[in-house]
Amino acid sequence: MQVAQGFADAIGNTPLIRLASLSADTGCEILGKAEFMNPGGSVKDRAALGIILAAERAGTLRPGGTVVEGTAGNTGIAIAHLCHARGYRALIVMPDNQSPEKYVALESLGVELRRVKAVPYADPNHYQRVAGRLAAEIPGAIWANQFDNTANRDAHEATTGPEIVRDAGSPLDAFVAATGTGGTLGGVARCLRAQSGGTRIVLADPQGSALYHWVSAGELRANGPGSITEGIGIGRVTANLADTPIDEAVSIGDADAVEMVYRLLYAEGLSLGSASGVNVAAAVEVARRLGPGHRVATILCDGGQKYQSRLYSREWLAAKGLLESADAGRDWARRFHGG
Secondary structure, eight states: OOOOOSTGGGSSOOOEEEOHHHHHHHTSEEEEEEGGGSTTSBTHHHHHHHHHHHHHHHTSSOTTOEEEEEOSSHHHHHHHHHHHHHTOEEEEEEETTSOHHHHHHHHHTTOEEEEEOOOOTTSTTSHHHHHHHHHHHSTTEEEOOTTTOTHHHHHIIIIIHHHHHHHHOSOOSEEEEEOSSSHHHHHHHHHHHHHOTTOEEEEEEETTOSHHHHHHHSSOOOOSSOOSOSSOOOSSOOTTTTTOOOOEEEEEOHHHHHHHHHHIIIIIOOOBOHHHHHHHHHHHHHHHHHOTTOEEEEEEOBBGGGGTTTTTOHHHHHHTTOHHHHHHHHHHHHHHTTO
């Protein structure tokens, strides 16, 4: 390792972790890219850096300028860190239905935070649309526009994908990832297809999202009720997702995602968010379909600390009817360890 030149230089080169319990259970090698180890705590560090660097190169973001973004939280946290490090202001717009810990994190980072009512994307008061309007009103501001700014996808194609190829050592049979903006899946898929055309690209989709049916049947249609997951699942095809080579989609319900989160905690020692639960549950399903001897990689998006009052609260899980799923994940891990 070498000395990183500031916050931005510390982003990336996260380890690829072999998930021993799930690898043993499936007979496949299940690998998780530990994006929670980025300095801002999530995979969104890469997108935020890519977007800011692209704006700097284009001359639209100048010293003293402002970065405005609508976010479920992690991109906002990443932007806050990067803006402080590079001398910009940050204005973050968030829907009011996210984990309380994310608001606390942003407030502690000292950036301007605006909460808006959670409404459908078609509503002009949707958090993304509000962010776009605010950016247009502020002199010297840019709208990061993570959903449709393909600098997001480009960052993953240039960094995340090559790191997975390098660390995996030999070609992967499948890469599995959920999508919110589409940047991670879109960028990594392009890299893997260029490196090894045989890697199967699988979109993991939480319940309530429209992308499972889009991949499977060519239409955007919600798949069941809304999900407890944050930052993934969407009802439209973003610019970052468009034209991504996707072979299939796997739909993961909340119960399976929560059970997987607790398997990962008690069997692997990894405290992760619900998006990681969706990703790993889908990776396991893909591994079972492929059969023993295959290699499947996915993304461990962020840590569990931002979800303590929800995903890691027994009272909250019970209210959502998910406590049995959490206990099932813990019990599975104990059996794996012989307890």
